Amino acid sequence: MHLMAGPAGRWSMGSLGLHSIPQALHMVLLTVLVMMCLVVGDFDPDSVQLPKYLRCYRCLLETKELGCLLGSDICLAPPGSSCMTLLIKNNSGSDIMVSDCRRKEQMSDCSYTRSSPVFGFWIFSRCCFREFCNNPQNRVFYIP
Known part of the structure; x- marks a missing residue:
């Protein structure tokens, strides 16, 4: 195992909380989607009209x-x-x-x-x- 001396040796993945970043990012995205639905309303894919001709x-x-x-x-x-x-x-x-x-x-x-x-x-x-x-x-x- 490789050990680092000095201030860099005190930092670890766990102390930075990097393992929880994907969870936090998912929560932020979920919150944004919920807020958009509340502001904009329900999204209905059938309401999008493509040109008929x-x-x-x-x-x-x-x-x-x-x-x-x-x-x-x-x-x-x-x-x-x-x-x-x-x-x-x-x-x-x-x-x-x-x-x-x-x-x-x-x-x-x-x-x-x-x-x-x-x-x-x-x-x-x-x-x-x-x-x-x-x-x-x-x-x-x-x-x-």
Whole structure:
């Protein structure tokens, strides 16, 4: 056993009361929780409301130059769904966009590139999963 000389030798775990610190800490935390319940009231986890719908930007016809030309509003998608933007490009560089909500049953359409039935056009589909992530200000982060 190692003994310490001087003032440090007189200190021990028992004399510091360190073995009772966890008990004291638990009592303080319990007291704080009881006081919070008395002041705030009962906490009911069912009273916390999560959003029932994801809000997305909707526009049926949009260009980068002119903005939304037809059907600008908000659509609501149920939980697990996404906001979507279709980007239709042609070889001359003009882009047309369609923004809408996408139900989870339609998520297979979320990320694809394919040629359009009209020669010289390509369709890019992109989904995102945050509120209004497909509006013109936010879509620059996920559409090339």
